[in-house]
Amino acid sequence: NAGVTQTPKFRVLKTGQSMTLLCAQDMNHEYMYWYRQDPGMGLRLIHYSVGEGTTAKGEVPDGYNVSRLKKQNFLLGLESAAPSQTSVYFCASSSSRGVKVYEQYFGPGTRLTVT
């Protein structure tokens, strides 16, 4: 039982390059989330998904796209990376049942630097 895994763990991009971050969970959770964490800002929700084939915008969605083609996977894409997207990205998942939505299981994070 691996929980939530994220690939890659580290990445350095040049401005304008694109990349996709992959999140996978093996807990059969319905809900999945992408957050970014910056110093002094806490965790901010980028996009989330309440089920296979559905996605929605969070607090800071600009510059990112997501897809959830399979229940266990949630992909975060950066089409044209900018230095402002330098951050640590966390994926999380949770059950959809009542207060269990707040027991979110986080992956280990992806450290992204855009130069």
Place this chain on the structure above:
Amino acid sequence: QKEVEQDPGPLSVPEGAIVSLNCTYSNSAFQYFMWYRQYSRKGPELLMYTYSSGNKEDGRFTAQVDKSSKYISLFIRDSQPSDSATYLCAMSGSAGGTSYGKLTFGQGTILTVHP
């Protein structure tokens, strides 16, 4: 002004001390209050959650919510070096339904417990 404010610290205490961590918030719709713990270079993990006002105890940890003052606290008794981490408060309006587990996080407080 951020919806959730949390003193980032850092907070340094001796082993065995009682630690008090706090958050204030402005959104009166928040009903669910969580504390997450994040070790260095790891993803956050849920410590406790409380609903509405009141106290909740789990071992050495006690969470308090005062909705009238829009103030929440986490107390750690008999603190241990293993408690050294960043503590994040998080809040949401409702369980399930249209909240979909969306959380608003504080900035996190860095805690060090030294032997």
